[in-house]
Amino acid sequence: MTIAIETRGLTRVHREVRALDDVTVQIRENTITGLLGRNGAGKTTFMSLATAQDRPTSGSVSVLGESPFENARILEQLCFIRDNQRYPDDYKLRHALRAAAIFYPNWSPELAGELVELFRIPQKTIVKKFSRGQLSALGIVLGLASRAPVTFFDEPYLGLDATARTYFYDVLLRDYQAHPRTILLSTHLIDEMDRLLERVVILDRGRVVQDAEVDELRGMAHQVSGRAAAVDAYLAERRALSRHRVGGLATAVVDGPMPQGGRDAGGELEFSSVSLQELVAAYGFDGADSLGSTSDAAQASQIDRQGARS
Amino acid sequence: MFDDTRPIFLQLAERIADDILRGVYVEGEQVPSTNELAAYLRINPATAGKALNLLVDREILVKRRGIGMFVTDGAKGLIAAERQQGFVQSFIRPLLAEATALGIDRAELIRLVSTEVTGTEVTSAEIAPAETPRAPAPEPEAGTP
Amino acid sequence: MKRIITAARLHLNKPQVVFASPAQIIGVVLVLSAIIAFALQRAGNDPSSPDYVTGARMNFGMAWALPGFLIYYGVQAVATTFPFALALGVTRRAYVLGTALVNLILAAYITVIMLALLGIELATGHWFFGLYALDNYAFGAGNPGVLALTVFLGVFFSTSVGGVFGAVWVRYGSRGPLALGLGLGLLVVIALLVLAPQLAALVSGITGPGMAIAVALLSLLAVAGTWLTMRHAAVR
Numbered sequence: 001m002t003i004a005i006e007t008r009g010l011t012r013v014h015r016e017v018r019a020l021d022d023v024t025v026q027i028r029e030n031t032i033t034g035l036l037g038r039n040g041a042g043k044t045t046f047m048s049l050a051t052a053q054d055r056p057t058s059g060s061v062s063v064l065g066e067s068p069f070e071n072a073r074i075l076e077q078l079c080f081i082r083d084n085q086r087y088p089d090d091y092k093l094r095h096a097l098r099a100a101a102i103f104y105p106n107w108s109p110e111l112a113g114e115l116v117e118l119f120r121i122p123q124k125t126i127v128k129k130f131s132r133g134q135l136s137a138l139g140i141v142l143g144l145a146s147r148a149p150v151t152f153f154d155e156p157y158l159g160l161d162a163t164a165r166t167y168f169y170d171v172l173l174r175d176y177q178a179h180p181r182t183i184l185l186s187t188h189l190i191d192e193m194d195r196l197l198e199r200v201v202i203l204d205r206g207r208v209v210q211d212a213e214v215d216e217l218r219g220m221a222h223q224v225s226g227r228a229a230a231v232d233a234y235l236a237e238r239r240a241l242s243r244h245r246v247g248g249l250a251t252a253v254v255d256g257p258m259p260q261g262g263r264d265a266g267g268e269l270e271f272s273s274v275s276l277q278e279l280v281a282a283y284g285f286d287g288a289d290s291l292g293s294t295s296d297a298a299q300a301s302q303i304d305r306q307g308a309r310s
Numbered sequence: 311m312f313d314d315t316r317p318i319f320l321q322l323a324e325r326i327a328d329d330i331l332r333g334v335y336v337e338g339e340q341v342p343s344t345n346e347l348a349a350y351l352r353i354n355p356a357t358a359g360k361a362l363n364l365l366v367d368r369e370i371l372v373k374r375r376g377i378g379m380f381v382t383d384g385a386k387g388l389i390a391a392e393r394q395q396g397f398v399q400s401f402i403r404p405l406l407a408e409a410t411a412l413g414i415d416r417a418e419l420i421r422l423v424s425t426e427v428t429g430t431e432v433t434s435a436e437i438a439p440a441e442t443p444r445a446p447a448p449e450p451e452a453g454t455p
Numbered sequence: 456m457k458r459i460i461t462a463a464r465l466h467l468n469k470p471q472v473v474f475a476s477p478a479q480i481i482g483v484v485l486v487l488s489a490i491i492a493f494a495l496q497r498a499g500n501d502p503s504s505p506d507y508v509t510g511a512r513m514n515f516g517m518a519w520a521l522p523g524f525l526i527y528y529g530v531q532a533v534a535t536t537f538p539f540a541l542a543l544g545v546t547r548r549a550y551v552l553g554t555a556l557v558n559l560i561l562a563a564y565i566t567v568i569m570l571a572l573l574g575i576e577l578a579t580g581h582w583f584f585g586l587y588a589l590d591n592y593a594f595g596a597g598n599p600g601v602l603a604l605t606v607f608l609g610v611f612f613s614t615s616v617g618g619v620f621g622a623v624w625v626r627y628g629s630r631g632p633l634a635l636g637l638g639l640g641l642l643v644v645i646a647l648l649v650l651a652p653q654l655a656a657l658v659s660g661i662t663g664p665g666m667a668i669a670v671a672l673l674s675l676l677a678v679a680g681t682w683l684t685m686r687h688a689a690v691r
Binding site for chain 1: 312314315316317318319345348349351352353354355356357360
Binding site for chain 3: 070071076078081085086087088089091100
């Protein structure tokens with residue numbers, strides 16, 4: 001299995017903010033990998049560094065075996081149309097398509113044409129006046145029709161209606177199968193897109209929280225719900241990723257595989273699996289930290305006491 | 311089509327096994343390829359591939375190089391046997407649990423099951439105290455369809 | 456080299472900006488100059504008198520017409536086309552050199568237009584009615600060699616300087632060009648103060664070869680400056 005993108009201790013600090021913090025991952029060639037996490041988690045920064053549009057503060061990134069910075073041979077095989085991509089003044093659709101055709105040897109005018117029609121991208125309006133959805137559609141056209149060996153999509157669905165998104169997923173899968181390539185895409189629409197992904201990398205505050213196959217990942221956590229006291233007792237020995245409490249009832253997403261059976265013996269607690277979206281959301285929670293059970297329990301009982309008083 | 315309780319490849323493997331069991335795919339017939347499944351179900355081809363490979367491991371499907379995946383001879387029997395093993399776990403235990411939660415006692419439960427089995431209403435008087443219900447003589451009740 | 460040409464093609468992708476706009480500006484200035492000359496003559500000035508000729512040759516409209524546009528062009532070539540070029544996988548080096556190449560082409564293109572117009576002007580006895588548009592002191596008073604050199608270097612210099620400002624904006628944000636402008640302004644003031652005693656001699660040599668070399672060198676310096684700035688620029 002060849003590695004398309006490899007980072008080692010990749011760090012990017014910008015004005016005291018650690019956009020990426022010691023990130024070490026490997027993205028495999030010819031896979032669709034999802035880059036997930038909250039806004040500001042570092043997804044766009046990661047892609048920027050991988051395409052040498054930005055430079056690391058420390059650590060390294062290599063794409064297709066080499067550092068991408070000012071490396072024409074590697075850069076020619078990458079395509080990264082950002083979600084806020086700037087186009088030259090007065091560009092219209094045909095200029096953008098023509099430019100991409102110049103730079104990508106694998107460019108497919110037929111696929112571009114098909115997508116332009118599907119997305120109904122206007123031919124006569126200048127790109128500067130495109131709506132959010134039209135801009136995204138243009139980004140998708142350029143990204144997919146380029147057939148670049150390593151293609152990046154940064155939240156490509158912004159502003160797209162549900163039909164357009166379905167077209168995108170369909171064409172993405174179809175073209176990916178016909179012309180395999182490495183695709184890295186960041187998304188918040190996890191429920192909608194998780195079935196397109198083979199692997200995911202979850203980022204939180206610039207750090208890698210998970211790097212695994214989608215199926216593996218979902219088996220690594222579960223949800224528990226029931227009376228708050230019972231949930232707290234259950235959590236005493238375990239690590240909670242997130243916790244939600246309303247009155248006397250609580251729910252938590254817990255690290256570790258689900259215990260056998262849907263309910264525990266006493267029927268007090270109910271266990272269920274988590275969807276990928278719930279898991280990613282849980283990783284992004286600030287309430288439950290990674291320090292462990294005692295502080296969680298202490299915090300929980302403190303909230304309990306406050307609740308009892310009021 | 312798929313829920314988020316279990317990995318998609320497992321659910322897909324089950325669906326295909328279901329289809330084989332119910333005769334949608336007969337033994338010796340070709341099943342859709344990884345790519346076809348992926349495109350049709352809008353899932354990653356690797357996931358579709360995993361599902362098919364799982365079935366190959368269980369000898370329900372066989373791969374013919376260059377052609378595709380085919381249902382093996384005896385696949386139906388294999389699946390049925392597997393399902394029967396899981397029948398108690400997957401169906402009977404949940405049934406008993408639900409009945410308990412609803413306050414349906416054992417006798418009533420057996421009466422309900424017998425009704426479903428025979429297709430006509432069965433009264434509790436006809437249920438023998440023994441564990442296994444015997445098929446009773448149907449006693450038509452007024453207004454029973 | 457091939458990659459530099461490919462990068463250059465990105466600019467030429469919209470030929471309207473590169474070729475049509477300068478031609479239109481030249482056309483407009485020509486027409487304006489014609490209107491002014493016509494008005495002057497109607498007011499009684501005799502086009503055949505030596506005073507008129509000298510005065511007319513001081514019409515530097517043609518010389519000033521383009522720098523503003525060219526600087527704008529130089530800035531946008533670097534500032535707005537650059538992010539798109541990066542998205543398409545162009546290296547910064549290829550981009551800066553490709554931009555310089557297009558600037559050379561643009562300079563040659565405008566020079567050819569100006570030379571052609573000068574040719575027509577001289578051949579038609581100044582457009583049949585004493586319009587001194589191309590034949591002016593900035594362009595060497597009718598000397599095609601001087602005109603060609605001045606226009607070529609002038610265009611290349613303007614676009615390259617525009618490019619540096621664009622690069623500084625990309626790298627440092629909106630305060631960058633302001634700081635650069637102030638810095639350069641300061642340098643010019645200091646230079647003037649230092650050279651004040653020799654100023655008269657310098658000015659008389661203004662179309663001399665020394666000036667030409669100086670401008671050429673400054674242009675190359677601008678290109679180098681653009682590249683060095685861009686090398687560490689990030690696109691946000």
